[in-house]
Amino acid sequence: QVQLVESGGGLVQAGGSLRLSCAASGSTFSINAMGWYRQAPGKQRELVATISSGGSTNYADSAKGRFTISRDNAKNTMYLQMNSLKPEDTAVYYCNVVYTVVFGITRASWGQGTQVTVSS
Numbered sequence: 001q002v003q004l005v006e007s008g009g010g011l012v013q014a015g016g017s018l019r020l021s022c023a024a025s026g027s028t029f030s031i032n033a034m035g036w037y038r039q040a041p042g043k044q045r046e047l048v049a050t051i052s053s054g055g056s057t058n059y060a061d062s063a064k065g066r067f068t069i070s071r072d073n074a075k076n077t078m079y080l081q082m083n084s085l086k087p088e089d090t091a092v093y094y095c096n097v098v099y100t101v102v103f104g105i106t107r108a109s110w111g112q113g114t115q116v117t118v119s120s
Contacts, residue, residue, distance in 0.1 A: 002026040002109045004095045009114030012085055016118070020080040022095030022111055028076045030099045032106060036069060036080045038091035038116075045094070049080060062088075085118045092116075 008020040024031065035050035049059045049069040057069050068081040078095065095111035 001101060001107065002028060002031065002097050002099050004097055004109055004111035006093065006095045006111040006114040009093060009116045011117045011119065014086055014118055014120050016085050017081070017083045018085060018116060020082065020093055020095075020114060020116070022078040022080075024076045024078070024097060027099060030101070032098045032100060034071065034078045034095070034097045036078075037094045037096055038089075039094070039113075040088075040091040043091075048093070051078065082116070085116075087118045087120045089118050090116060 003025045005023045006020060008018060010018060012018050031053060033050055033052045036048040037045050038048050039045040047060055048063050049057065049067055051057050051069045051071055059067060066082065066084045070079045092113040092115050094113045097109050098106050101107050
């Protein structure tokens with residue numbers, strides 16, 4: 001129903017910046033919330049940031065003050081601006097969306113992931 005494609009990952013030095021994009025297609029009008037997760041090698045997937053349909057945002061403590069999540073509804077795209085990157089930010093970053101299929105019933109979709117590598 002909703003398909004997601006991430007882009008913008010790459011290799012940067014510590015202290016650098018990177019902007020991730022997540023393009024949504026399908027029933028985008030039904031999206032309730034979108035978010036970014038990441039998974040480092042040998043670790044579980046963790047929440048980075050979320051943004052609701054109303055624009056409310058939440059950040060993991062590790063991302064606060066450095067990362068900014070935003071949306072462009074006209075382009076059906078979500079962004080994650082990452083500044084002051086640290087080596088511990090190295091991970092595969094995944095876009096996630098929760099959307100309504102019928103009243104009271106939601107479903108989640110995931111993108112394929114984009115690699116972010118931060119060198120020291």
